[in-house]
Amino acid sequence: MHILANRKGLQHGQKTGPITINYGFMKALFNIELSYDSGESFSITKNSSETEGRYRKLHHLVRADFYAAMLLQAVCHATTYDINNVNYASLYDALCMWYEDPISFYEFVISLKKFEQLGLITLVNRKENGRFDIQLRILEEDTYFIVSSPVVFTKGFTDLSLSHWKLFFAALLQTGTGKEKVLFRQFDNEQHDNMMHKGLKQFLHKHQASDVKRLIEELITIPVYNEKPLFIRPKEQLTYKYEGRKLSVAYFSVHPSWILSHKKGQKYHFPIQPVVKFSRFAWFIQHELEQLGLTEHFTNNIPLVNELISTLKPKGKVLSRHVLHKIREYIREQHVLPTSLTAFIQNVSRSRMKATIENLARTEGVHQWIAPHMNGEVKEQRTEAFVSRMSYFATPTLRKLFKKGYTYLQRYYTRLALYTSNDYKHVQEFDHMPMMKEIRKTAARKKVCPAAYAALEKEALEMWEANPDWERWQVTNELGKWLLDQLEHLPSQDTMAVLPPGVQLEDILLSFS
């Protein structure tokens, strides 16, 4: 089968395959119309009375009943015929996955309630969260199944009338699997306790044989999918037999395209995957995965999705989005997911946290006290240790600490600034460029804030990396001019950070917590 215009196809690019339908279940479904004329109704509104409210006929089959019956058989367990841990909404979601033109939510619910009342299904294990399990009633003597083509989920099929469907399903159940068969059906036959085997007029509730004939003609002529109709005429005999002028018997076959045989190993049942925890957050993650084109790496791997969600959940949406971007970068380079997703997420979020804390320290002015007068690896180690201590606090708390700390540090841990160009050495790649040496000297003379200048050099390095084909003179010219220009806009700082030997910034800050 092809990709259909249902949610499987449109949203997930998946094909819709055949399903198996159970003879006993379908027979019981049709047989609810044995009491068609009883007139018995059931209420579909809560406050129904004899005159008020809305009712549906209990023993009438309607379109929604077939939608529901096919879905239940598609998603039930292959041998136990049960459906676990679902609610109306999750079942309806599944219905929209299968059908190109789904019915409305409540019509579907009404059908399920009707099935329950008629004993076609049993709702068991109602749970506090409103979820339940469903057990399909399968008659022991009729447990055999028929493979149904996914054509029944197409709009071409559902656009046909209820009578068309009934006749098609009855014919398919009679044909079984594998081979085309010429079926013959009487127009009139009241006597049968199997609704499907009654006369066509009784089965389809048509008072006139010509109505039935019109239905059969339409089934033979109306193309449903790929230009093919549901029925074909028998090759070696007329379609109708008359008794005098009265239509007596109809002969037809199901179109061979819709008769499938059962293939070993093929999947015909598609249980609804249990809903993952943190449903709202899960939606967010699912949306992000789709946006980043990562869905395929997680499809059909519920444990992996759970690992992803439970690890990301405590980190919040902003950090999660960053982590997912990093996962995408990793996949682009390595073509596979990281071996340990959890370890990868923790690593990425740690380095992200470092950037967040450093940026916050910079904007609140305390960054210069993290590693005053240190350079290179020593400075890097000191920064790591600071970030590690501060990472236990949420951003708003950190901001408060930094604000309080800054006033205190300004007052007690500064001295008049006497900068040298060494205080402005940040990007090693620039160290041997004469023009950069000049720029650093200028920065020292102007007493430019060293932290702000450091950020500037870093930005210049990124510009260089973004233009790998630059010649050396271009690097000096382009970046040099740009740095000098930017230097004019940087804040100056008349004082410089100092800390007594053995005292670290975090010790001072934590005394405010």
Place this chain on the structure above:
DNA sequence: GTACCGGCTTACGGCATAGA
């Protein structure tokens, strides 16, 4: 007597929205 047409009635189904 049966086939076919078409008008009338009613149950069904879609849609928007209220309510828990």
Place this chain on the structure above:
DNA sequence: TCTATGCCGTAAGCCGGTAC
């Protein structure tokens, strides 16, 4: 988010009239 309801158009079902 999930379930329930009201409104309203229409498909399905019913039935009488007419043609063959």
